[in-house]
Amino acid sequence: MANPIVALRAYRDGLHLIIRPHLSIAEVEEAIQQEISRMNRSLAGTSVQIVLKCPALEEEDISLLRSKLQETYDLTVRGVEVADAPVLAPIAAAPTMHTISPATDSRDSRDGEISRVVPHTLRSGQTEEFPQGSLIIYGDVNSGSEVRAGGDIVVLGTLRGNAYAGMNGRLSAVIIAMDLAALQLQIGNYVTRPTVNEKPRGYPEIARIGAEDVIIVEKFVKF
Amino acid sequence: MGKVIVVTSGKGGVGKTTSTANLGTALALLDKTVVVVDADVGLRNLDIVMGLESRIVYTSMDVIEKQCELSKALVRDRRVDGLMLLAASQKNNKDDIQPEQMKAICDKLRTTHDFVLIDSPAGIERGFSNASAGADEAIVVTTPDVSAIRDADRIIGLLQNARIEPINLVINRFSPQLVGNGSMMDQADVLDILNIDLIGIVPEDSEVITSTNRGIPLVYEDASAGAQAYMRIARRLTGQRIPIPDFEQKGLLNNIMNWFKKKK
Numbered sequence: 395m396a397n398p399i400v401a402l403r404a405y406r407d408g409l410h411l412i413i414r415p416h417l418s419i420a421e422v423e424e425a426i427q428q429e430i431s432r433m434n435r436s437l438a439g440t441s442v443q444i445v446l447k448c449p450a451l452e453e454e455d456i457s458l459l460r461s462k463l464q465e466t467y468d469l470t471v472r473g474v475e476v477a478d479a480p481v482l483a484p485i486a487a488a489p490t491m492h493t494i495s496p497a498t499d500s501r502d503s504r505d506g507e508i509s510r511v512v513p514h515t516l517r518s519g520q521t522e523e524f525p526q527g528s529l530i531i532y533g534d535v536n537s538g539s540e541v542r543a544g545g546d547i548v549v550l551g552t553l554r555g556n557a558y559a560g561m562n563g564r565l566s567a568v569i570i571a572m573d574l575a576a577l578q579l580q581i582g583n584y585v586t587r588p589t590v591n592e593k594p595r596g597y598p599e600i601a602r603i604g605a606e607d608v609i610i611v612e613k614f615v616k617f
Numbered sequence: 618m619g620k621v622i623v624v625t626s627g628k629g630g631v632g633k634t635t636s637t638a639n640l641g642t643a644l645a646l647l648d649k650t651v652v653v654v655d656a657d658v659g660l661r662n663l664d665i666v667m668g669l670e671s672r673i674v675y676t677s678m679d680v681i682e683k684q685c686e687l688s689k690a691l692v693r694d695r696r697v698d699g700l701m702l703l704a705a706s707q708k709n710n711k712d713d714i715q716p717e718q719m720k721a722i723c724d725k726l727r728t729t730h731d732f733v734l735i736d737s738p739a740g741i742e743r744g745f746s747n748a749s750a751g752a753d754e755a756i757v758v759t760t761p762d763v764s765a766i767r768d769a770d771r772i773i774g775l776l777q778n779a780r781i782e783p784i785n786l787v788i789n790r791f792s793p794q795l796v797g798n799g800s801m802m803d804q805a806d807v808l809d810i811l812n813i814d815l816i817g818i819v820p821e822d823s824e825v826i827t828s829t830n831r832g833i834p835l836v837y838e839d840a841s842a843g844a845q846a847y848m849r850i851a852r853r854l855t856g857q858r859i860p861i862p863d864f865e866q867k868g869l870l871n872n873i874m875n876w877f878k879k880k881k
Contacts, residue, residue: 515812516774517770517771517773517774517777518767518768518770518771518774519741519771519774519775520774533812534810534812536767536770536810537763537767537770537810538767538770538771552809554810
């Protein structure tokens with residue numbers, strides 16, 4: 395699985411070290427270490443551009459990273475830039491941006507994928523299954539009903555029943571609901587029981603497989 | 618041509634039979650001609666709640682088996698004009714009747730009466746399909762608790778598949794006190810889940826138990842809150858527009874409590 399916090403990418407102007415939302419600078423360091431050890435050739439002597447796709451880092455954290463990269467990996471930092479930093483503050487301890495894993499597998503691509511629209515509420519005992527693609531429900535998915543899709547599941551109402559996205563094993567599949575109140579969610583072979591809220595949160599939420607290979611549920615911010 | 622309305626719920630014990638008896642009686646008190654049909658073959662109760670159990674000679678089973686004419690099987694309620702009961706057989710079980718046979722009975726009854734109310738058994742099996750086979754409309758009875766609501770939701774899905782509409786909701790055993798202290802779902806929560814039209818709310822009323830045991834439907838005695846709620850629903854069924862009163866507890870203390878609850 396791609397590293398959710400740090401990515402090394404080669405661009406025309408050289409290497410970019412992309413840093414996504416994280417909990418601590420130590421986590422970033424560890425992610426850098428993992429990412430560099432994955433490279434099959436040494437990066438020593440090259441330079442990188444740090445691209446922050448997260449709330450801006452403290453000055454001292456940046457200088458720490460700069461010296462760490464220089465000393466440990468012999469990488470020179472060319473510069474630091476902030477790229478489309480999310481406007482919203484992190485919710486609790488969870489990262490704010492959805493790091494949908496890049497299409498490493500042909501199954502992960504959403505290109506040309508077909509979706510099925512369910513133009514009504516699904517009531518208890520009703521199921522809707524669409525292994526060929528994603529499901530969009532123009533209503534609620536009530537307690538006791540089930541939706542299963544090969545791709546993503548989007549509920550334009552309240553999700554109270556069971557939702558199973560990525561039923562063919564696609565781990566990049568997501569579940570989005572205007573009000574996510576499901577008792578159980580499944581993506582690929584991962585299952586979670588989200589915390590049940592007494593009151594609707596008042597904003598849409600997304601469930602996806604996040605860092606540490608667990609399904610996380612957080613406020614939905616557009617991709 | 619009369620209307621055939623199935624009274625159903627999915628879950629047992631939420632008040633289908635009580636509602637059928639009271640709505641049937643209330644409609645008759647409003648000068649409509651009504652037949653209440655017990656579709657709970659093998660576990661009949663409507664006759665007891667209506668206080669007519671001693672007068673049953675023939676049942677719907679006898680009509681189906683052509684042992685008697687439909688008109689002879691109808692038991693007249695002597696307390697009010699225009700109210701009849703078609704009892705279910707207690708000896709048979711639900712599989713002894715076909716949905717088409719029930720539909721044929723309903724189609725005959727609708728030519729002679731304004732309203733045919735069918736008391737459906739609990740469950741989603743044969744008994745339910747028999748009860749709903751001849752229905753044009755449905756009344757779904759639920760109590761404001763999660764298990765009854767999930768079952769009601771299931772039943773609404775089945776009724777929609779059978780293209781029975783409108784489907785109206787009765788919220789039974791509604792307790793303003795429990796809603797007030799936050800331990801019962803309120804009307805808005807129930808409607809948010811079930812998303813069908815509300816035709817009435819019947820408040821929790823201990824008179825219901827006494828009236829059931831005595832075999833005298835509540836609506837004969839005007840005074841109780843339950844009787845008034847059923848009378849209002851019956852008026853709505855006849856097409857009158859009557860607003861649903863606000864049962865939620867009022868008062869300064871409650872308003873302050875609610876204000877805090879909303880803040881949470």
